Amino acid sequence: MDEVTPMTSLTAVSESPPAASAWRDWLEEHGPKLLLFARQQTRSHEDAKDIFQDALVKLVEKVRTGEFVGGQQAWQPYLYTAIRRLAIDLSRSVDRRKRREDNVVADAADTEYEAHHPWFESESSDDETREQLEVRLKELPEKFSEVIIMKIWGERTFSEIGETLGISQNTAASRYRYGLEALKKSLSNARRRGDLSI
Amino acid sequence: MKRDPSNLEEELRQLQAAPLDEALLARLEASADGTWTELTREEIRFENLLRKTSPAKLPADFLASMESITAGIHFPVDEKVILFPNGNAAPKKQKNRPMWAAAAAVALIGAASALLLPTTETPKTVAQASNKITPPVAADMDSNFVPASFNRGLSEVHDEGVVWKSNNQPHRLVRVVYTDHVTYKDSSGKTMEVEQPRVKYMLVPDRTD
Numbered sequence: 001m002d003e004v005t006p007m008t009s010l011t012a013v014s015e016s017p018p019a020a021s022a023w024r025d026w027l028e029e030h031g032p033k034l035l036l037f038a039r040q041q042t043r044s045h046e047d048a049k050d051i052f053q054d055a056l057v058k059l060v061e062k063v064r065t066g067e068f069v070g071g072q073q074a075w076q077p078y079l080y081t082a083i084r085r086l087a088i089d090l091s092r093s094v095d096r097r098k099r100r101e102d103n104v105v106a107d108a109a110d111t112e113y114e115a116h117h118p119w120f121e122s123e124s125s126d127d128e129t130r131e132q133l134e135v136r137l138k139e140l141p142e143k144f145s146e147v148i149i150m151k152i153w154g155e156r157t158f159s160e161i162g163e164t165l166g167i168s169q170n171t172a173a174s175r176y177r178y179g180l181e182a183l184k185k186s187l188s189n190a191r192r193r194g195d196l197s198i
Numbered sequence: 199m200k201r202d203p204s205n206l207e208e209e210l211r212q213l214q215a216a217p218l219d220e221a222l223l224a225r226l227e228a229s230a231d232g233t234w235t236e237l238t239r240e241e242i243r244f245e246n247l248l249r250k251t252s253p254a255k256l257p258a259d260f261l262a263s264m265e266s267i268t269a270g271i272h273f274p275v276d277e278k279v280i281l282f283p284n285g286n287a288a289p290k291k292q293k294n295r296p297m298w299a300a301a302a303a304v305a306l307i308g309a310a311s312a313l314l315l316p317t318t319e320t321p322k323t324v325a326q327a328s329n330k331i332t333p334p335v336a337a338d339m340d341s342n343f344v345p346a347s348f349n350r351g352l353s354e355v356h357d358e359g360v361v362w363k364s365n366n367q368p369h370r371l372v373r374v375v376y377t378d379h380v381t382y383k384d385s386s387g388k389t390m391e392v393e394q395p396r397v398k399y400m401l402v403p404d405r406t407d
Contacts, residue, residue, distance in 0.1 A: 036254070121252055
């Protein structure tokens with residue numbers, strides 16, 4: 001009887017899809033920056049997860065059916081575009097937004113929930129810096145913050161950002177520069193006020 | 199009272215569009231010459247500072263649910279992506295030259311070496327897998343004849359396929375055919391020429407990719 005148990009567990013391991021770990025590796029590497037972008041595009045952590053998941057489903061379906069054009073390098077641009085479109089669709093859902101705005105209790109709960117799901121983590125910077133960065137990014141006009149998030153943490157080029165947002169790369173660069181300048185000023189003010197120690 | 203439209207037009211014409219401010223001019227100029235997307239040193243410094251803060255990792259339950267979406271879907275592998283790299287393995291250099299050419303080169307070197315050796319000595323082998331070479335002298339040859347010159351020519355090279363040695367290293371088996379040409383002379387100056395084909399098998403390490 002003792003010999004049966006290890007055999008069973010060995011069989012279970014060999015039957016699991018060999019590609020599962022490859023997908024997980026890919027998600028662990030690229031998922032955080034895509035989710036960050038989704039969070040910037042939506043009003044809540046839950047909405048961000050929903051649209052990221054929907055975007056991934058679209059991608060996987062295309063990969064499965066062989067419809068997807070381009071290799072793995074094209075996955076991220078596709079997902080950024082899909083996330084943005086899904087976020088726009090979501091924001092157009094008036095009923096959902098109205099429900100959210102009307103429900104103050106739910107908003108308070110959302111705020112508390114969001115506090116437990118920070119946008120950033122860092123080994124080099126402290127909680128205070130991470131919080132301030134998140135707050136200042138949220139304060140920026142969306143058209144600036146989306147470009148900053150895609151450029152800095154998504155490591156996208158201006159050309160790729162332009163394609164995702166439907167703007168020229170020069171416009172993307174302009175938004176990035178103005179956004180970066182505004183963010184810098186905002187963080188400097190926070191530092192002067194003592195909200196930020198660095 | 200009605201204003202004369204021609205006067206109004208004249209007044210408007212005298213107004214001029216506000217000049218472009220310096221910042222917009224610089225931006226337009228940079229866009230025109232394609233340098234607007236290049237960041238300044240200060241922008242890159244601030245960018246790197248921000249990059250030190252990383253996006254939060256995916257929550258474990260969310261990662262698991264995302265992974266379940268991909269269950270059973272083959273993960274396509276690009277040519278540039280290696281899924282399970284062996285950390286100890288050094289990248290292999292691509293060899294475009296066929297292995298038989300290397301074997302032929304070795305054989306030629308062997309033949310050339312043989313020419314330089316004294317004719318009375320047995321030429322040494324150049325490859326580990328090669329056979330021992332003995333002087334191509336027939337046993338029943340008249341003892342008055344002695345070798346006067348020796349020449350070895352490469353006749354054929356065949357790739358016989360891949361064999362695996364015990365250390366799991368693939369080797370290509372190469373069959374090399376030589377023709378030894380020996381001239382014998384006796385004391386009266388009489389010459390006799392003997393041609394003898396020889397076959398060697400060589401093992402040449404092969405690529406594993």
